[in-house]
Amino acid sequence: MPTLLTRSTLPVPPARSAFTPAVTPAEGAGVQVLPAGPRVIGADVPVPVRDGRHVPYANLDYAASAPCLEAVHEAVTRALPYYSSVHRGAGYASQVTTGAYEEARETVRSFVGAWRRSAVVFTRNTTDAMNLLAHAVPAGTSVVVFETEHHASLLPWRRAVRLPAPATPAEAISAADRALRESPVGARLLVVTAASNVTGELWPIEELAQVARRNGARIAVDAAQLVPHRPIDMTALGLDYVAFSGHKLYAPFGAGVLAGRADWLRAAGPYLKGGGASASVGRTTRWAASAEQRHEAGSPNVLGVIALAAACETLSDAWDSLAAREEALVKRLRSGLAALPSVRELNLWGDRAPRVGIVSFVVDGWNARDVALTLSEEYGIGVRDGKFCAHPFVGHLLGRDDGDCTAGRDTAVRASLGIGTSEEHIDRLLTALAELAAR
Numbered sequence: 001m002p003t004l005l006t007r008s009t010l011p012v013p014p015a016r017s018a019f020t021p022a023v024t025p026a027e028g029a030g031v032q033v034l035p036a037g038p039r040v041i042g043a044d045v046p047v048p049v050r051d052g053r054h055v056p057y058a059n060l061d062y063a064a065s066a067p068c069l070e071a072v073h074e075a076v077t078r079a080l081p082y083y084s085s086v087h088r089g090a091g092y093a094s095q096v097t098t099g100a101y102e103e104a105r106e107t108v109r110s111f112v113g114a115w116r117r118s119a120v121v122f123t124r125n126t127t128d129a130m131n132l133l134a135h136a137v138p139a140g141t142s143v144v145v146f147e148t149e150h151h152a153s154l155l156p157w158r159r160a161v162r163l164p165a166p167a168t169p170a171e172a173i174s175a176a177d178r179a180l181r182e183s184p185v186g187a188r189l190l191v192v193t194a195a196s197n198v199t200g201e202l203w204p205i206e207e208l209a210q211v212a213r214r215n216g217a218r219i220a221v222d223a224a225q226l227v228p229h230r231p232i233d234m235t236a237l238g239l240d241y242v243a244f245s246g247h248k249l250y251a252p253f254g255a256g257v258l259a260g261r262a263d264w265l266r267a268a269g270p271y272l273k274g275g276g277a278s279a280s281v282g283r284t285t286r287w288a289a290s291a292e293q294r295h296e297a298g299s300p301n302v303l304g305v306i307a308l309a310a311a312c313e314t315l316s317d318a319w320d321s322l323a324a325r326e327e328a329l330v331k332r333l334r335s336g337l338a339a340l341p342s343v344r345e346l347n348l349w350g351d352r353a354p355r356v357g358i359v360s361f362v363v364d365g366w367n368a369r370d371v372a373l374t375l376s377e378e379y380g381i382g383v384r385d386g387k388f389c390a391h392p393f394v395g396h397l398l399g400r401d402d403g404d405c406t407a408g409r410d411t412a413v414r415a416s417l418g419i420g421t422s423e424e425h426i427d428r429l430l431t432a433l434a435e436l437a438a439r
């Protein structure tokens with residue numbers, strides 16, 4: 001049997017420049033000198049604007065989907081010649097692919113600091129991961145969730161106590177404590193986001209984990225918007241479950257993760273029934289015992305998983321420089337917005353709350369959709385507008401606590417950034433908003 005190549009020892013692909021599209025410096029903006037460190041594909045790609053020019057794209061929509069890291073593209077390209085079935089073939093390529101898939105699981109485990117015996121289940125995305133957990137919680141589990149959650153974490157539960165948006169982090173902790181204490185005897189689960197997809201604010205997940213533990217509950221953390229910006233350590237923080245998506249982590253190949261305690265996952269019926277999830281099938285079916293096998297039925301998204309693991313490795317090697325740079329960019333953006341009288345930033349816990357690179361705002365006299373369209377069509381800037389799949393939270397921030405957050409009304413604009421964002425992108429947005437406000 002030849003020695004197996006693993007994901008990290010697959011041959012290096014040809015010239016790196018093959019993955020980096022040539023960007024023609026376009027009118028209207030200088031060439032960006034990006035700092036050393038991880039690089040993304042498509043930073044400053046030329047896009048058309050209304051007057052017929054092409055300008056370098058200012059992608060400020062990372063919170064929706066982040067661009068692809070060069071290192072991710074390289075890892076996928078390295079894997080492609082050996083691309084084959086996972087857990088199914090005896091052929092060499094199949095063995096290489098299976099090795100790469102399982103190696104990726106260990107990379108992800110170490111990326112989130114999951115305990116050695118935790119399950120690391122590959123899913124399609126965060127929504128899928130949270131739905132898998134909702135499927136696996138024991139019947140009758142009391143679930144407590146804040147109404148500030150993204151719908152992916154707000155909606156999958158059969159029954160949940162919904163806590164209103166807390167006015168401070170301390171209030172979040174005391175409200176969770178009270179709700180868990182008052183929950184019926186039995187399994188209890190607190191579900192909370194680590195970093196808000198609307199305001200970027202960081203939630204006190206370590207303290208909430210302690211509250212959960214004190215009340216005999218588990219905590220599931222939606223880390224979709226945290227892991228692209230900050231490291232997470234499940235063991236040190238005392239987190240039971242973590243969910244996130246590859247496409248927000250610079251690995252846009254359709255894979256996600258649910259990592260956490262294996263017992264509920266092993267006890268639950270398979271999330272999808274079919275090949276892979278079954279150990280033996282005759283008159284009766286015996287399901288696979290391991291949480292991963294049980295809930296990864298069908299052919300898995302091996303390239304997505306390889307991509308995701310490559311992103312985890314790349315970010316793990318770069319946290320210090322990334323966080324410092326992001327903080328400087330966020331400061332530039334927020335102080336620029338604060339200087340525009342017609343712009344109001346949305347936040348739950350005030351100006352000084354720690355946050356990641358996500359900022360939502362409204363512009364007086366402008367509908368959010370028109371702002372986003374004008375930024376795109378006239379300035380080559382990509383932002384998101386709407387309620388960001390967090391309708392109750394955006395309703396709260398906009399002062400519509402009656403829950404009437406009707407589609408098309410009461411929406412905001414969101415700018416979000418990451419690797420590849422430059423000062424020029426931020427300044428272009430601020431200039432454009434000033435011009436819009438003056439119209």
Ligand code: PLP
Pocket residue numbers: 063064125126127128150152153193195196197222224225245247389
């Ligand atoms: N949770 C948060 C905080 C998010 O921002 C998002 C997506 O925007 C999700 C969950 C859902 O992620 P996905 O669409 O990848 O399932």
